[in-house]
Amino acid sequence: MANADTDQSVYYVPHSGWYPVVLALGLMLTVTGLASWLNDTKAGEPHTWTQSIIGFAMVAFVLYCWFAKVIAENQQGLANEQLKRSYVWGMGWFIFSEVMFFAAFFGALFYTRSIAVAWLGGEGAKGIVGDYLWPEFDATWPVMSNPDATAFPGPAENMKAPSVSSWYAYLPFWNTAILLFSSVTIHWAHSAIKANNRKKLIGWLLFTVVLGIIFVGLQIEEYVIAYTQMGLTLDSGIYGSTFFLLTGFHGFHVTLGTIILIVQLYRAIKGHFNSQDCFGFEAASWYWHFVDVVWVGLFIFVYVL
Amino acid sequence: MSEVIHAGQQDDHHDDHHDHGPDKGLARWLFTTNHKDIGTLYLWFSFAMFLVGGVMALVIRTELFQPGLQFVNPEFFNQMTTNHGLIMVFGAIMPAFVGLANWLVPMQVGAPDMALPRMNNLSFWILPFAFGIMISTLFMEGGGPNFGWTFYAPLSTTYAPDSVTFFIFAVHLMGASSIMGSINIIATILNMRAPGMTLMKMPLFIWTWLITAYLLIAVMPVLAGAVTMMLFDIHFGTSFFNAAGGGDPVMFQHIFWFFGHPEVYIMILPAFGVISHIIPAFARKTLFGYDSMVYAVASIAFLSFIVWAHHMFTVGMPLAGQLFFMYTTMLIAIPTGVKVFNWTATMWRGSMTFETPMLFAIAFVVLFTIGGFSGLMLAITPVDYQYHDTYFVVAHFHYVLVPGALFSIIAAVYFWFPKWTGKMYNETLGKLHFWLSFIGVNITFFPQHFSGLAGMPRRIPDYPLQFADFNMVSSVGAFIFGFSQLFFLYVIIHGIRSGTPAKARAWEGAKGLEWTLPSPAPYHSFTHPPKVTDEEVHA
Amino acid sequence: MKQRISLAGGLLSLLMAGVATADELNLRPGVTDISQQVYDLHMIILVICVFIGIAVFGVMFWSVIHHRRSAGYEAAKFHESTKLELAWTIVPTLILIGMAIPATQVLVAMYDTGGEDMTVEVRGYQWKWQYKYLDDDYNNTFSFFSNMATTQDEIQNRSAKGENYLLEVDNPLRIPSNRKVRFLVTSEDVIHAWWVPDFGIKRDAVPGMLNELWTVVEEPGIYRGQCTELCGKDHGFMPVVVEVMEEADFDAWYAEEVANESVRQEALSKTFTHEELMEQGEEVYGTFCASCHQPNGQGLPPVFPSLVGSPYIVGPRDDHIKMVIEGVPGTAMQAFGRQLDAAQLAAVVHYERHSWGNDSDDITQPRDVIELSGE
Numbered sequence A: 001m002a003n004a005d006t007d008q009s010v011y012y013v014p015h016s017g018w019y020p021v022v023l024a025l026g027l028m029l030t031v032t033g034l035a036s037w038l039n040d041t042k043a044g045e046p047h048t049w050t051q052s053i054i055g056f057a058m059v060a061f062v063l064y065c066w067f068a069k070v071i072a073e074n075q076q077g078l079a080n081e082q083l084k085r086s087y088v089w090g091m092g093w094f095i096f097s098e099v100m101f102f103a104a105f106f107g108a109l110f111y112t113r114s115i116a117v118a119w120l121g122g123e124g125a126k127g128i129v130g131d132y133l134w135p136e137f138d139a140t141w142p143v144m145s146n147p148d149a150t151a152f153p154g155p156a157e158n159m160k161a162p163s164v165s166s167w168y169a170y171l172p173f174w175n176t177a178i179l180l181f182s183s184v185t186i187h188w189a190h191s192a193i194k195a196n197n198r199k200k201l202i203g204w205l206l207f208t209v210v211l212g213i214i215f216v217g218l219q220i221e222e223y224v225i226a227y228t229q230m231g232l233t234l235d236s237g238i239y240g241s242t243f244f245l246l247t248g249f250h251g252f253h254v255t256l257g258t259i260i261l262i263v264q265l266y267r268a269i270k271g272h273f274n275s276q277d278c279f280g281f282e283a284a285s286w287y288w289h290f291v292d293v294v295w296v297g298l299f300i301f302v303y304v305l
Numbered sequence B: 001m002s003e004v005i006h007a008g009q010q011d012d013h014h015d016d017h018h019d020h021g022p023d024k025g026l027a028r029w030l031f032t033t034n035h036k037d038i039g040t041l042y043l044w045f046s047f048a049m050f051l052v053g054g055v056m057a058l059v060i061r062t063e064l065f066q067p068g069l070q071f072v073n074p075e076f077f078n079q080m081t082t083n084h085g086l087i088m089v090f091g092a093i094m095p096a097f098v099g100l101a102n103w104l105v106p107m108q109v110g111a112p113d114m115a116l117p118r119m120n121n122l123s124f125w126i127l128p129f130a131f132g133i134m135i136s137t138l139f140m141e142g143g144g145p146n147f148g149w150t151f152y153a154p155l156s157t158t159y160a161p162d163s164v165t166f167f168i169f170a171v172h173l174m175g176a177s178s179i180m181g182s183i184n185i186i187a188t189i190l191n192m193r194a195p196g197m198t199l200m201k202m203p204l205f206i207w208t209w210l211i212t213a214y215l216l217i218a219v220m221p222v223l224a225g226a227v228t229m230m231l232f233d234i235h236f237g238t239s240f241f242n243a244a245g246g247g248d249p250v251m252f253q254h255i256f257w258f259f260g261h262p263e264v265y266i267m268i269l270p271a272f273g274v275i276s277h278i279i280p281a282f283a284r285k286t287l288f289g290y291d292s293m294v295y296a297v298a299s300i301a302f303l304s305f306i307v308w309a310h311h312m313f314t315v316g317m318p319l320a321g322q323l324f325f326m327y328t329t330m331l332i333a334i335p336t337g338v339k340v341f342n343w344t345a346t347m348w349r350g351s352m353t354f355e356t357p358m359l360f361a362i363a364f365v366v367l368f369t370i371g372g373f374s375g376l377m378l379a380i381t382p383v384d385y386q387y388h389d390t391y392f393v394v395a396h397f398h399y400v401l402v403p404g405a406l407f408s409i410i411a412a413v414y415f416w417f418p419k420w421t422g423k424m425y426n427e428t429l430g431k432l433h434f435w436l437s438f439i440g441v442n443i444t445f446f447p448q449h450f451s452g453l454a455g456m457p458r459r460i461p462d463y464p465l466q467f468a469d470f471n472m473v474s475s476v477g478a479f480i481f482g483f484s485q486l487f488f489l490y491v492i493i494h495g496i497r498s499g500t501p502a503k504a505r506a507w508e509g510a511k512g513l514e515w516t517l518p519s520p521a522p523y524h525s526f527t528h529p530p531k532v533t534d535e536e537v538h539a
Numbered sequence C: 001m002k003q004r005i006s007l008a009g010g011l012l013s014l015l016m017a018g019v020a021t022a023d024e025l026n027l028r029p030g031v032t033d034i035s036q037q038v039y040d041l042h043m044i045i046l047v048i049c050v051f052i053g054i055a056v057f058g059v060m061f062w063s064v065i066h067h068r069r070s071a072g073y074e075a076a077k078f079h080e081s082t083k084l085e086l087a088w089t090i091v092p093t094l095i096l097i098g099m100a101i102p103a104t105q106v107l108v109a110m111y112d113t114g115g116e117d118m119t120v121e122v123r124g125y126q127w128k129w130q131y132k133y134l135d136d137d138y139n140n141t142f143s144f145f146s147n148m149a150t151t152q153d154e155i156q157n158r159s160a161k162g163e164n165y166l167l168e169v170d171n172p173l174r175i176p177s178n179r180k181v182r183f184l185v186t187s188e189d190v191i192h193a194w195w196v197p198d199f200g201i202k203r204d205a206v207p208g209m210l211n212e213l214w215t216v217v218e219e220p221g222i223y224r225g226q227c228t229e230l231c232g233k234d235h236g237f238m239p240v241v242v243e244v245m246e247e248a249d250f251d252a253w254y255a256e257e258v259a260n261e262s263v264r265q266e267a268l269s270k271t272f273t274h275e276e277l278m279e280q281g282e283e284v285y286g287t288f289c290a291s292c293h294q295p296n297g298q299g300l301p302p303v304f305p306s307l308v309g310s311p312y313i314v315g316p317r318d319d320h321i322k323m324v325i326e327g328v329p330g331t332a333m334q335a336f337g338r339q340l341d342a343a344q345l346a347a348v349v350h351y352e353r354h355s356w357g358n359d360s361d362d363i364t365q366p367r368d369v370i371e372l373s374g375e
């Protein structure tokens, strides 16, 4: 079978395949199912998840096949250096798009916090807004009492960081520490690959996955506390809105990142990586560093400042 | 196994690489990983969407033919305006440019295909589903999106029909498609160039798309963020766009236009690239000022991130903000002017002929510039108070979008048609199409400047009597223009069916690697990197 | 074809230049100092653009006509010129600076709020305007709604359209001439925009937010504009009409309105007859409800429900009253308790319960409404 498909000087163009179109179909089923579910829930009508689950199963299945195939192709030596560079560019720009997704929510945080809430509270260039329309409302951050306190009762407590000396009792601080440390462990795992030390690689990778899971667990714990004890919910006004969307999407990304790492762990155990060829792992680790950096931004702007 | 093959690699695999040609029948289009097939899919899809969006425009123009309500009720009219805008922007113009990129990028940089062929297919196939969702909203209870293509909250949140949830997910899907498409294009351009094609030797279409792709990756996620916040405001009780909970409806506009303004340049930069190929080809003269063309595109892209609030001069920003956005917006005239002047200087003392692509290109330069001038007028904040949300704005953006973006796409189709199909279209028919379009587009949109200045608001199904004459003229023009595009379809099909065979270099003045390939281009463009000569690329 | 291209180009430049001269094709100079300045600025920029256009297109068409192969012209070889490129970067920059200076001046003048003689709150509703005349402490002295007066018959082409088709209202905003009037613009539901072209002012009405505007008009008269932000179904039917009165006339009118206000307050404690309620109710219904529920009460299902035999109307009256007072959040059905007073609410509820075949046997009085509004 001496054809050009395995010729390293030739860029590998895969044969046609059914993955993309089925994936697109699956996505469509997932989101339309979700949309119907949301609308029915809102209208108080009977609602089901069935369609979304079928769609999502399709998506998951295709992704599984797709990645398995790409990995297999790589194992067969079909992927030349140039193709690997394409993956590098692809992953890099994908992460950039994620950065911009978070930028939208950070933008919303900065805008409401320093512009909208100030105006509503009668401060700043358009303080007249608050003076005339919302005389009762005072601008503070976190916003504990909203302009219209009947429609949006504010939270009873918020997540803001206490003074540094009492951070030992402050959950988000420990979460920060865990996530930062996981960035270090994944780096050690990477060093292990470069030294072709598979045992160490598996060890540190496993450690990172565990840290990721702990982080998500603690995040869930924090949400439970917020909802049950602090009255801090999605509908408790702009503080809750920005808090939950920023931390929520971050948590979602950590979860994704953890799943990706688990896949890499599995591959590491199967012995897919060596010091020359470990892009799958590297991509996962960049993603992990990225969610880490986002968290640092979150910790500073959502919790501390 | 790979070692064995490594040893055997040399000369002859050129031929046996062609072992995977196209599949047969429908499977070819559903499962393809080939950049040309995908390009073709994009182009036909966008043309279909153009007809759908165009029919909606005709509904609008029919209702506005005379004062009074005749054909549709105001609620449906709003749905038509909204969907016309959305479908034209996201369904017609953007996919058409992605289609052109798919066809041309590998051929122009000397690559076998796009960098990530399977993902390429995914990017495309998401689109029909996304637009399927969007168009189906029109048939849902309560009607489809009716809040304008800019979907300002709270009209699009608290006061929206239920179908808005579907609309939101459709936007998410379109965004995913655009982002993957752009990643692919960037990876292809940065990674797949034939040896010797340095960045400053790349064809301008490649440069403009590189920068466009970057803009897309930067702003589509922001749009996704905006619709996600809407979703949460609608279904989960958050208050991003509700002052009662400490948010601000105006924040929606800031986020939207942070996406929206770069978006309009996404629709024009590749057009600049196309025109920069066509004018030199038919002037038989090298493009004037290649370097400054590149820098101009880069500056426009950079500036596009810091001008967004010129769409919001009337929302009541503090004075300093108004001034900042006015000044930055005005600055865009400078790099854009550089481009217009360079095209003019390319024509100057050329040896010009006026085949259909050239006619569309010249019309582009003139009419786009007129649209640019009205844009500059809109940028002057105190005067924008009078223009804002009137038909003057409608006239402005149709001038930059229809004889701008759309004409460039049509020009590109005529220009590269021989390369794609191996056939020549009929020149007489092409010219006829041009003149019908040129006359139609001006009859449609020029009078809108006047109705706008006289004070006619946008997005109204009925209007005071003083605007009657101009609206009638505009409606007549819309039908002329619309049916000339059906004629375009005819010219294309006629060309595919019974065109005369085309030479490899179909236009004697055309330069670029794609013209070194036979016509029609082989299924896999350059299985081996071509030699990049100064003849073919800018040097 | 040579002629065709140049003809088309010539026509276009002519059209552009035509704008500058013909009156009905151009922006209105308006009646205030500001609108005049805006007009002048518009003209400066338009003329500059037309000139640049003529120059650029002139050069282009010159070469289209002369540098064509059919005329035997050989292509030159040049493809860059640093001097030229610098020139066409610098000259536009200078032109733009020339535009920015007057633009900044006008804008700064527009932002010169303060020193006003009176303040009016302008509040947008789907699909009408409310004007509140405020005293020095921002308290409401009196207020009224301004609804479009054009009839459905005109809109549906069943009768001839009047001169001010779509630009006429029942109660125009009234302001005095020669005094600085300040407007606080806001909205009750979605974003609207308040625009009077002849004053050169337009500002968005954003719910929960507030914008400031001001004007001084010298010339008494009636000035007309429209809502200019898409605000839903009847966005096109939401005119802005301002009547500028001689100062003395305005003061007299103002005093009368203040007096009327106290009469309105008295009505709240009166008891009305069925006929009185029906008469008043029909009027209120016509201006406030008919746009959605239609004059015949049939509505436009599924979005706007029919009121004929509606559960609210056959059911207990208190639910009906409450529904009208509180509206249905998240739908177009607004909380009319914030727009209508108890006498109007009582009348419209009574009217609905006794019209289009609805025939309940109760009578609704203002006090019934007051009891339920809980304030």
Ligand code: HEA
Pocket (backbone or CB within 6 Å): B150, B264, B265, B267, B268, B310, B311, B329, B330, B332, B333, B334, B336, B337, B338, B340, B368, B369, B370, B371, B372, B373, B374, B375, B376, B378, B379, B380, B384, B387, B388, B389, B393, B396, B397, B400, B401, B404, B405, C049, C052, C056, C092, C093, C095, C096
């Ligand atoms: C392809 C799309 C496209 C392009 C290229 C542009 C280009 C420009 N646009 Fe436009 N615009 C839109 C699409 C586009 N626009 C759309 C869709 C809307 C409406 C959205 C909505 O509300 O629905 C809009 C609205 C819009 C507004 C908001 C109006 C309002 O709502 O009140 C403004 C205001 O500043 C504006 C400005 C400009 C400017 C300054 C340019 C500049 O880039 C133009 C620069 C070009 C030139 C100036 C001509 C060539 C230059 C020379 C020959 C040099 C010499 C010239 C001088 C020194 C004057 N545009």
Ligand code: HEA
Pocket (backbone or CB within 6 Å): B050, B051, B052, B053, B054, B055, B057, B058, B060, B061, B081, B082, B084, B085, B086, B088, B089, B093, B147, B148, B149, B150, B394, B398, B401, B402, B406, B444, B458, B459, B460, B478, B481, B482, B483, B485, B486
């Ligand atoms: C991006 C590109 C784009 C394009 C190409 C067009 C093309 C056209 N547009 Fe579009 N338009 C927008 C983008 C575009 N528009 C946007 C963004 C808005 C703002 C929306 C908003 O306010 O939210 C807008 C709004 C808009 C309005 C204002 C509506 C309002 O404010 O209420 C009008 C009114 O005249 C209009 C007219 C037209 C016309 C006549 C065309 C013509 O060029 C169309 C010509 C094409 C055809 C007519 C198709 C040919 C088909 C046939 C002839 C029938 C064949 C039938 C079958 C095959 C079944 N457009």
Ligand code: CUA
Pocket (backbone or CB within 6 Å): C124, C125, C127, C191, C192, C193, C227, C228, C229, C230, C231, C232, C234, C235, C236, C238
């Ligand atoms: Cu109110 Cu448009």
Ligand SMILES: [Cu+2]
Pocket (backbone or CB within 6 Å): B260, B261, B264, B307, B308, B310, B311
């Ligand atoms: Cu813009």
